[in-house]
Amino acid sequence: MKALPLRFNYEFSRVYRRAAFATGRYMTVHVFHRPKGLKHNNTRIPEDILRVGFCASKKQMGAVGRNKARRLMREAYRHLEPRIREGNDIVITLKCVDELPSYAEIRREMEVLLSRLKVLKAGACDDEKSVDQDREVLSEEHIT
């Protein structure tokens, strides 16, 4: 199941106001478990989907830096998504930092923060293993 983007300002504020959050060196993750039957403008939101929003501070970076940060976060999220429990609204905010962290750092920290918030599924190890296996397969292909 693919995640939908969070769109409206009130949705973001709901997450910030009522969500559980965890903070790391580079980012803050807010997770809000949607109550059942929540509607947006008279249309029911399906209960088995994830919705996610990425934020980057406007202060230090220009539009290019902001885009880059969002892309890195989205890429990290894409790899972690199958392991996240459905029915949550998530907002991930990048902190003000001097230098943009690398993809590996972002991914590691995102994983830690999400597990601290207990939104990762129980049998997540298998997925991770499969991802690693994929990577190994890839590298083997290149060697040969």
Place this chain on the structure above:
RNA sequence: CCGACCGACCGAGGCAAUCGCGGGCACCAAGUGCGAAAGCCGGUGCGUGAGGAAAGUCCGGGCUUCACAGGACAAGGGUGCCGGGUAACGCCCGGUGAAGGUGACUUUAAGGAAAGUGCAACAGAAAAGAAAACCGCCCCAUUUGCUUCUCGAAGCGAAUGGAGCAAGGAUGAAAAGGCGAGGUAAGAGCUCACCGGCGGUAUGGAGACAUACCGGCCUUGUAAACCCCACCCGAAGCAACGUCGUGGAAGGCAACCGUGGUCCGCGGGCCUUAGGAGACGGCUUGAGCCUGAGGGCAACUUCAGGCCACAGAUAGAUGAUUGCAUUUAACAGAACCCGGCUUACCGGCCGUGUCGGAAAA
């Protein structure tokens, strides 16, 4: 060869593999899916997907709605040498004047100061009408010192007072045209030559202007101070605007349902209107790009042929990992669209381009 000047071009560094994203086309799926409606929600393949500044939002348009639908004036704002280009411009091209540079060349908010008003600090005697005099120059008068001799005169000074001057010094960003000669007690456009400025005439030029001659004898700077003159300008912006619009609002109800014995009434329901959320459109083919031939010094333009490869997202699509080669990368991300300007910037590359110097001939 060295040092410059001018102009143009390129720029997410390239390639490959895997995973992933936006939108286009083709094909395949199409559901008791979600919605009141409009509409939204898949898979595979193929090709495609940020810039020279996308930026600042400083000008000029297109487009859209509103206003006026005629003209004049005023207010407010803008522009400001001349001619041309353009859809238009405060932009561009070509020229004129001025300033700078040995030069190639560069810069130029460049209308009017004789319509009027204001301002010109400090310094300075005096800073805007013709006045003023600190040092100074010159003449006269009085007093006095020295020298000379024919012994009461001459010469050279000094002090005080009076009259004249604006050459020199000094002040200043700027001191009332400049410089030389005549002139004079000393001086002064007082007179004259040349130069500058102003006015007039003639010639050349499309014009800004240029050149020549004549005249009187001269009038500071500032209009990125008010102002005057000429010309131009309706307002707001894609969150414009259009379509669909549950709820809520306003109006209506002959018929329907509930309440009721019946009517009125009330509630539901239905119809109409504008329309807040929201959805979709607007949204990319355009003053377009390329080639050739004319016109023009050029900006640009005319004609002919060819091309749709040249993004269209909507919380906002370009990323990640790995490998390769000698491989490092600035400023920076479309948001309705064009034409400019301005600002930021790693480097590279080009020109039978031009100038100065050196060397050689």
